[in-house]
Amino acid sequence: MLTIHRRSYYGTLVLLMILALVTACKSMPVESAIGNEELPNDYSELSWEEAFSTLSRQLATEYAFTEWKGIDWDVLFETYNPQIIEAQASQDFPAYYLALRSYLHKIPDRHVSINNIAAIDDQYIGGGFGFSIAHLDDTSVIATWVEEQGEAWNAGMRAGCEILSWDGIPIAAAIDAVLPIFTSNCATGEDLHLAQQQYLVRAPIGEQHQATFRSIEGDTIHTVQVSAYDDNRASLSKGYPDSVVSDRIRKAILEIETDEPMPRSMVETEMLAHDIAYIKVWGLLDADLQMTGKVLSTVTLFEQAVATAVEQKATGIILDIRNNIGGMDQMAADLLGCFYSERTFYEYLNAYNPETGTWELLPSSEENGKQPVFIEPNAVQYRGPIIALVNSHCVSSGEGIAMGIRNLPNGEVLGFLGTNGSFGLASGIAAMPGGLVVHWPNGQSLDENHKIQLDSRNGIGGAQPTIRIPMTKEHALNIAQGVDVELLKAIKILSFSKEP
Numbered sequence: 001m002l003t004i005h006r007r008s009y010y011g012t013l014v015l016l017m018i019l020a021l022v023t024a025c026k027s028m029p030v031e032s033a034i035g036n037e038e039l040p041n042d043y044s045e046l047s048w049e050e051a052f053s054t055l056s057r058q059l060a061t062e063y064a065f066t067e068w069k070g071i072d073w074d075v076l077f078e079t080y081n082p083q084i085i086e087a088q089a090s091q092d093f094p095a096y097y098l099a100l101r102s103y104l105h106k107i108p109d110r111h112v113s114i115n116n117i118a119a120i121d122d123q124y125i126g127g128g129f130g131f132s133i134a135h136l137d138d139t140s141v142i143a144t145w146v147e148e149q150g151e152a153w154n155a156g157m158r159a160g161c162e163i164l165s166w167d168g169i170p171i172a173a174a175i176d177a178v179l180p181i182f183t184s185n186c187a188t189g190e191d192l193h194l195a196q197q198q199y200l201v202r203a204p205i206g207e208q209h210q211a212t213f214r215s216i217e218g219d220t221i222h223t224v225q226v227s228a229y230d231d232n233r234a235s236l237s238k239g240y241p242d243s244v245v246s247d248r249i250r251k252a253i254l255e256i257e258t259d260e261p262m263p264r265s266m267v268e269t270e271m272l273a274h275d276i277a278y279i280k281v282w283g284l285l286d287a288d289l290q291m292t293g294k295v296l297s298t299v300t301l302f303e304q305a306v307a308t309a310v311e312q313k314a315t316g317i318i319l320d321i322r323n324n325i326g327g328m329d330q331m332a333a334d335l336l337g338c339f340y341s342e343r344t345f346y347e348y349l350n351a352y353n354p355e356t357g358t359w360e361l362l363p364s365s366e367e368n369g370k371q372p373v374f375i376e377p378n379a380v381q382y383r384g385p386i387i388a389l390v391n392s393h394c395v396s397s398g399e400g401i402a403m404g405i406r407n408l409p410n411g412e413v414l415g416f417l418g419t420n421g422s423f424g425l426a427s428g429i430a431a432m433p434g435g436l437v438v439h440w441p442n443g444q445s446l447d448e449n450h451k452i453q454l455d456s457r458n459g460i461g462g463a464q465p466t467i468r469i470p471m472t473k474e475h476a477l478n479i480a481q482g483v484d485v486e487l488l489k490a491i492k493i494l495s496f497s498k499e500p
Contacts, residue, residue: 041430048088048096051432052081052103062352062442064424068452069108076106093434094120098181104438105181108192108456110395110422111441112185114432116254121182127205127228128235133163133171134476135197141171142473143213144480145238147231155224158216159477165212166200175200187421189459191392194240194417201235203228240416240471240479241391244486245322249282249289250393253325262289267301269308272318274495277309278487280320281335284327284397299334306338307380316385316494318487319405322415326396329373329445330365336404337378339386339411344375346400348450351425351443362425362443372448375404387412387490390463395420399454400445402463414467414490416475421461423454467493 041058043051060066060073080103087095097120104114130150131143141163146153166174178196186192203209205228212223236242248260266287268280281302288295309317333346349362361370388405390413399419405411425443432438447453455461467489469475475485 041428044431044433044435046433048433049081049085052084052100053077055430055432055438056081058428058430059440061357062354062428062440063107063112064352064441064444065109065452065455068444068455068457070458071107076103079103094123097434097436100432100436100438101181102179105179105185107185107440108187108459109424109441110185110187110420111424111426111439113439115435115437116182117436123204125182125199125202125204126230127203127207128231128233129201129203129209129211129226129228130231130235131157131201131211132235132238132480133197133201134239134471134479135172135175135193136473136476137470138472139172140473141175141197142476144476145235147234151226152211152224156215156222157211157213157224159480160473161216162214162218163211164214164221165210167210168212186392187456188392188418188461190417191420192459194392198236198239205230238480240476241322241393243479243482244484245391245393247323247393250323250325265289265296265301266298267305269305271312271314272491274491275313275315276491276494277305277312277314277317278320279305279309279317281324281398281401283325284329284331284335284401299331302335303338303378303380306382310380310382314382314384316387317382318387318389318490318494319401320389320487321394321398321401322389322391322486323393324395324398324401326398329397329400332397332400332404333373333375334378335401336375338380338382339405339408340375341377341381341383343377344407345448346373346375346404347453348372348446349425349443350446350450351427383410385410385412385494387414387467387494389486389490390415390417390419390465391486392417392420392462395422396426397423399423399463403454406463406466412466412493413463414469414493415465415486416469416471418464419454419462421454421456423462 043054056077080099083099084096087099097117101114104112130147131152132145133141134144135141143157143159143161143163146157146159163171165171175196178200180195180199183195186195207228208225210223210225214221246260248262251258263282266282270278272278286295286298350359351362353360363369364371364373386405388402390402402413402419406413423445424441426439426441428440428442430438444452469486469489478485
């Protein structure tokens with residue numbers, strides 16, 4: 001059967017489209033999210049004000065990173081409680097929903113989540129302006145895609161044009177002012193900045209803004225008034241990482257319609273040029289993605305993929321964990337065992353115990369008790385060079401793999417961005433009025449010195465690349481065209497490493 005660790009990005013969930021069971025994930029209304037089961041914290045029958053007060057007290061008690069991230073729960077409550085009260089008084093459900101989302105988005109942790117209500121979201125971000133943007137490492141901002149025959153296109157904007165201002169505000173300042181509350185919480189500063197770029201050019205359908213840009217030749221400056229229209233979220237699909245890296249499994253969980261094919265299994269592999277083995281790991285859980293009636297073991301599939309790389313004398317392995325949805329801690333350690341020849345510390349698990357009101361180390365297993373989780377050497381061993389591809393959508397237990405590869409003498413982590421920086425134990429869940437379900441982490445991953453590891457702090461966290469690719473104009477334009485710059489860079493590095 002499909003098992004999900006409490007640290008799964010979506011909490012305790014089961015994929016409806018995989019095993020025809022109910023799904024507990026943040027996109028579902030509470031009725032379908034929990035089926036006939038009763039949530040341990042069900043505030044759905046309370047008033048909005050009572051439910052918010054109760055949730056706020058619980059988060060202040062149980063949230064795993066209050067001190068680590070410097071969360072002031074009293075200030076947050078005092079800021080948003082008046083908005084909840086006002087919404088309650090006027091029975092304005094959208095206002096209540098927006099206040100609750102805004103409150104939760106003040107916590108820089110992707111494990112803190114609330115399900116989306118598309119009908120409300122689209123009133124704020126349902127429209128695009130016919131172009132997407134990217135903030136380059138040289139500080140300039142360019143258009144990376146412009147829809148032909150749109151208002152921006154007709155005004156002379158083309159992919160590669162420098163965007164100078166938005167409604168008269170310097171473009172960098174305009175990006176920094178964006179509050180992307182309709183997407184997932186951003187744990188790191190770099191992930192937040194990426195979301196701000198994507199959502200600057202989203203707005204209610206019909207809303208108008210002015211964009212000032214420099215012509216592609218660089219000799220003239222134009223200002224165009226653009227109106228938001230229903231573009232089927234095209235501007236989002238043209239930016240990094242959506243234009244390059246499939247997010248098919250997460251889209252299935254969130255019930256986002258897509259024409260992308262479902263992966264064959266949680267682990268996919270192929271041999272690339274120069275005898276490089278490519279292994280893609282979508283998540284750290286067992287699943288039947290093709291609905292065959294047989295749940296495949298992700299660990300077994302991974303062992304087989306590594307064994308094939310060994311048998312075929314692969315010159316290197318590219319381990320693609322971009323957009324990895326997370327899952328089971330022990331599975332991450334088990335996969336890393338294919339690259340470790342000695343027993344190696346992975347983590348301690350530390351969680352809040354509501355029965356005692358204290359924080360306690362969790363048993364890593366029934367056999368080991370409160371011992372740490374270890375990476376145990378696997379019978380299948382690969383000793384060649386390994387490059388893990390990462391991005392900020394690699395979350396939770398998936399980040400542990402990146403950490404493990406980074407710690408290897410023969411391992412590198414490559415990407416434009418680091419992993420998400422949300423590595424806590426996500427088992428907190430509460431039902432709120434209006435079919436909303438809130439998730440939060442109530443446990444921590446600790447290193448050998450019992451210090452929090454990987455979870456972000458002051459905007460910094462996750463497993464950072466040892467090989468960081470710069471966001472240049474060339475790279476940004478290639479990404480918008482669907483070119484996988486990160487994969488090509490990894491192939492180039494491994495190919496050159498074997499040249500005489």
